[in-house]
Amino acid sequence: MITFLRFLFTLVLVSMLWVTSWATMQCALWDTPRAVATHPWFIATMFDTYWGFITFYCWLAYKERSWVAKILWFIAVMLLGNIAMSIYILIQLFRVPATARLEDVLLRRS
Secondary structure: OHHHHHHHHHHHHHHHHHHHHHHHHHOOHHHOOHHHHOOHHHHHHHHHHHHHHHHHHHHHHHHOOOHHHHHHHHHHHHHHOHHHHHHHHHHHHHOOOOOOOHHHHHOOOO
């Protein structure tokens, strides 16, 4: 399971870096047309996205003991989204052996 998750979150990271780079080369984020930025489904998607980031961050904050790390990861997740989230998960996955149980990744270490 750990090996599969390492592959999955590497795929998430690489694909997010690719699509973000591609989108940046197409146009600047702040050039999003007003019709798009004010569309109800765009707004609903942004709410869904950021509530998902906060949900993930709750687990991250449980895992981290340092307030500095919690604050820095919060900023990273809010600014970089799935890029930061996949990096955090990959860090956790590579801290354990490939034969580890999923609980070893998900739960706080003593």
